[in-house]
Amino acid sequence: MRCIVPVIALFAMLAPGAAAQTTDPATKELIEKLLSRIDRLEKRVAELEKEKGTVVATPAAAPATTQVKAAQPSATQAVHASHEAAPVPQAETPETAPPVYPVLKISGFSDLDFSATNLHGASGGFGAQTLLAPHSGFEEGQFTLHLSSALSPKVTVFGETTLTARSDASTGTPPAPGFNAEVERIIIRYDLNDYFKLSFGRYHTPINYWNTAFHHGQWLQTTISRPEMTQFGGSFIPVHFVGTLVEGETPAGGLNLNYDFGLGNGRGQVLGRGGDFSDINNNRAWLANLFIKPDALYGLQVGGSIYHDSLNPLNAPAAREWIQSGHIVWQKETPEFIAEFANTSHQPIAGGAASNSQAFYVQTAYRLPWFQKLWKPYYRFEYIHVPRSDAIFRSVVPDFHASTAGIRYDITTFAAFKFEYRHYVRRDGPGIFGFFGQTSFTF
Amino acid sequence: MRLIKSVSLRRAALVMALFMAGLPASSSAPGSDIAIVVRPDLPVDNLSFAELRRLFLGDRQFWTSNLRVTLLVRAPGGHEREVVLKTIYQMSEAQFKQYWIAKVFRAEAASGPRIVYSNEMAAELVNAMPGAVAFVEADQAPKGLKVLKINGLLPGQKDYPLH
Numbered sequence: 001m002r003c004i005v006p007v008i009a010l011f012a013m014l015a016p017g018a019a020a021q022t023t024d025p026a027t028k029e030l031i032e033k034l035l036s037r038i039d040r041l042e043k044r045v046a047e048l049e050k051e052k053g054t055v056v057a058t059p060a061a062a063p064a065t066t067q068v069k070a071a072q073p074s075a076t077q078a079v080h081a082s083h084e085a086a087p088v089p090q091a092e093t094p095e096t097a098p099p100v101y102p103v104l105k106i107s108g109f110s111d112l113d114f115s116a117t118n119l120h121g122a123s124g125g126f127g128a129q130t131l132l133a134p135h136s137g138f139e140e141g142q143f144t145l146h147l148s149s150a151l152s153p154k155v156t157v158f159g160e161t162t163l164t165a166r167s168d169a170s171t172g173t174p175p176a177p178g179f180n181a182e183v184e185r186i187i188i189r190y191d192l193n194d195y196f197k198l199s200f201g202r203y204h205t206p207i208n209y210w211n212t213a214f215h216h217g218q219w220l221q222t223t224i225s226r227p228e229m230t231q232f233g234g235s236f237i238p239v240h241f242v243g244t245l246v247e248g249e250t251p252a253g254g255l256n257l258n259y260d261f262g263l264g265n266g267r268g269q270v271l272g273r274g275g276d277f278s279d280i281n282n283n284r285a286w287l288a289n290l291f292i293k294p295d296a297l298y299g300l301q302v303g304g305s306i307y308h309d310s311l312n313p314l315n316a317p318a319a320r321e322w323i324q325s326g327h328i329v330w331q332k333e334t335p336e337f338i339a340e341f342a343n344t345s346h347q348p349i350a351g352g353a354a355s356n357s358q359a360f361y362v363q364t365a366y367r368l369p370w371f372q373k374l375w376k377p378y379y380r381f382e383y384i385h386v387p388r389s390d391a392i393f394r395s396v397v398p399d400f401h402a403s404t405a406g407i408r409y410d411i412t413t414f415a416a417f418k419f420e421y422r423h424y425v426r427r428d429g430p431g432i433f434g435f436f437g438q439t440s441f442t443f
Numbered sequence: 444m445r446l447i448k449s450v451s452l453r454r455a456a457l458v459m460a461l462f463m464a465g466l467p468a469s470s471s472a473p474g475s476d477i478a479i480v481v482r483p484d485l486p487v488d489n490l491s492f493a494e495l496r497r498l499f500l501g502d503r504q505f506w507t508s509n510l511r512v513t514l515l516v517r518a519p520g521g522h523e524r525e526v527v528l529k530t531i532y533q534m535s536e537a538q539f540k541q542y543w544i545a546k547v548f549r550a551e552a553a554s555g556p557r558i559v560y561s562n563e564m565a566a567e568l569v570n571a572m573p574g575a576v577a578f579v580e581a582d583q584a585p586k587g588l589k590v591l592k593i594n595g596l597l598p599g600q601k602d603y604p605l606h
Contacts, residue, residue, distance in 0.1 A: 220544070
């Protein structure tokens with residue numbers, strides 16, 4: 001018996017890691033038979049003990065035939081879901097006691113990338129994280145920390161910070177640092193109920209799907225990079241929004257209508273940045289976002305948004321901006337489908353014709369049923385058109401269309417390899433093609 | 444006798460180790476219905492299957508304005524979890540974990556479900572925590588807890604959806 005306890009303890013320690021593994025059908029069947037036999041034997045033992053009027057304690061993780069009295073110690077071992085359902089016991093906090101606020105949880109995301117393209121100069125308006133560098137090589141992706149902290153049953157704080165490698169590290173006077181630190185999101189939200197939640201902070205602007213679905217978690221998204229229309233550092237849509245949001249969800253007869261209404265500073269003088277330090281004019285930006293997730297088509301999300309702001313960009317005339325966007329998403333993996341469209345309209349305040357720029361992408365992927373379902377090939381087509389009359393966008397947003405074909409391989413439940421080929425056709429420059437690789441993970 | 448006891452203990456240790464390693468372990472006969480249990484004072488008796496899915500997806504987070512839902516989920520390996528992942532979530536283990544990581548990352552939930560390791564632990568926590576909801580084998584549903592109807596049906600009735 002003394003030998004058995006360490007063996008059990010050893011396997012118990014190995015259990016979380018082993019959970020991700022798979023078993024061949026024969027072994028699985030054997031185990032089920034053995035477990036079934038144990039169940040029968042335990043029931044028989046329980047019956048015999050009942051006849052004798054005795055109760056024997058069994059381990060907390062034993063099968064459910066364990067008697068309630070025997071489970072008493074387990075109540076103090078109840079755990080928060082570490083990384084949302086990873087079965088790793090944590091602190092010995094008695095869950096039956098009232099929670100002690102704040103309840104802070106931290107998780108992280110990061111990635112390491114490789115790119116090799118035929119581009120030997122400036123990328124011409126593409127975001128840095130599109131990985132269109134003038135030289136081939138490895139690149140450190142963003143190091144992202146996500147924090148969520150419940151301050152009370154109804155008040156929660158969410159934060160997301162990133163460290164991003166700089167291309168000009170240690171140059172200039174004083175020398176530039178090696179990494180940019182950025183508060184990507186900081187939100188405090190009061191949840192009245194499911195229908196009404198009020199928050200203040202710095203958000204990823206909820207006017208398209210990708211921007212609020214994947215944030216800076218490269219591991220969460222199928223592809224290596226975001227679509228250019230919603231790329232970090234890009235300008236087509238305002239990626240960040242500083243202000244206040246009301247949001248909620250109502251069943252709406254099975255449609256499950258979700259809404260966001262926001263009021264904030266809008267874009268800064270550099271279009272790719274939100275107005276973090278006050279607004280640059282006296283006109284607040286506002287947005288409205290609606291989407292449905294019908295019960296009848298579990299996995300489907302369809303929505304649309306509208307956004308308005310007054311712009312005072314650094315190197316372009318002041319203008320009023322309207323953005324209309326829509327998306328349709330099938331949130332499963334056999335297949336996965338994401339399509340988004342946005343039209344951005346600029347009306348010069350000093351007068352003149354309005355310009356409309358359009359962007360869309362369509363992405364599809366499929367989790368293959370073979371090889372333990374670890375492989376997921378994907379394809380994306382994206383398009384951005386900026387008319388030359390658009391004085392706001394013409395020097396900062398690329399006009400192009402591109403195809404991306406790749407495959408994702410999930411090394412473990414929490415890490416992935418991705419390999420892809422891209423081909424860009426640009427209006428104002430030669431085409432670009434290249435190979436890209438990434439390993440991304442959460443921790 | 445001593446040899447038999449030793450062999451039995453070794454077999455028991457092996458099976459226990461495999462069980463704890465997260466391999467498919469049915470705590471009772473596979474195929475039995477799964478009951479959704481809550482505290483008796485919860486002001487809900489029946490949920491449609493769609494409402495149940497929204498609850499388990501973390502889309503519905505409040506029973507009432509003053510009562511937040513606390514979701515209790517069995518650790519991997521339990522038959523109950525397999526049934527819930529297959530019927531309600533329609534996800535694999537990996538997809539389920541990724542779903543909750545993304546849910547919290549999107550600031551749609553402050554945390555994921557709480558993990559329980561047995562029906563007894565689930566029952567005890569449901570009793571202790573207002574708003575908690577858990578799923579257990581129907582034939583082992585603890586006395587003193589309310590079993591919710593799903594689409595107006597209780598476990599064991601024809602067309603009950605969780606099995």
